[in-house]
Amino acid sequence: MKHWFSDLYANVDAMRLDAFVAGLTPDVELKVGNNPPMKGREAAKGGIGYLFSTINGIKHNFVNVVEAKGITCLEAKVEYLRKDGKQVTIPVVTMLERQGDLVSSLRIYFDIAPVYA
Numbered sequence: 001m002k003h004w005f006s007d008l009y010a011n012v013d014a015m016r017l018d019a020f021v022a023g024l025t026p027d028v029e030l031k032v033g034n035n036p037p038m039k040g041r042e043a044a045k046g047g048i049g050y051l052f053s054t055i056n057g058i059k060h061n062f063v064n065v066v067e068a069k070g071i072t073c074l075e076a077k078v079e080y081l082r083k084d085g086k087q088v089t090i091p092v093v094t095m096l097e098r099q100g101d102l103v104s105s106l107r108i109y110f111d112i113a114p115v116y117a
Contacts, residue, residue: 003065004072004098004101005072005074005096005103007023008020008023008103009060011023012048012058012060013058013059013060015052015057015058017045017048017049017052018045020048021041021044021045021048023101023102023103024041024044024102024103024104024106025041025098025099025102025103025104026040026041027039027040027104028040028041028044028102028103028104028105028106029104029105029106030043030044030047030048030105030106030108031105031106031107031108032047032108033108033109033110033112044106054083054116055080055081055082055083055115056081056082056083056085057079057080057081058078058079058080058081059078059079060076060078060092061076061077061078061079062074062075062076063075063076063077070097070098071095071096071097072095072096072097072098073093073094073095073096074092074093074094074095074096075091075092075093076091076092076093076094077089077090077091077092078090078091078092078110080115082115082116088114088115088117090110090111090112090114090115091110092108092109092110093108093109093110094106094107094108094109095107095109
């Protein structure tokens with residue numbers, strides 16, 4: 001099923017950083033776990049770009065999608081291909097808000113430690 005966020009995550013899974021960032025508002029706020037929020041496209045590009053530099057691949061498999069009161073909640077099993085060739089799958093929940101066709105807020109909750117263990 002194609003959702004409004006399908007193209008955004010296709011860009012993430014293909015590790016197309018510029019295309020991903022183009023799907024964000026200029027003043028986007030991206031928060032990953034308990035790290036300080038990244039504000040603006042350039043900060044988001046830097047943070048996600050760093051993640052991409054530490055892995056060889058990523059694939060989101062959506063388990064649940066819930067939309068209510070302007071918020072989209074995504075539950076996924078995300079497969080990471082590590083630099084050593086091993087694959088690790090971890091559960092991830094992301095909360096998204098948008099303005100028009102662009103994402104204005106992403107809040108990503110997961111324990112990424114197994115990817116680097």
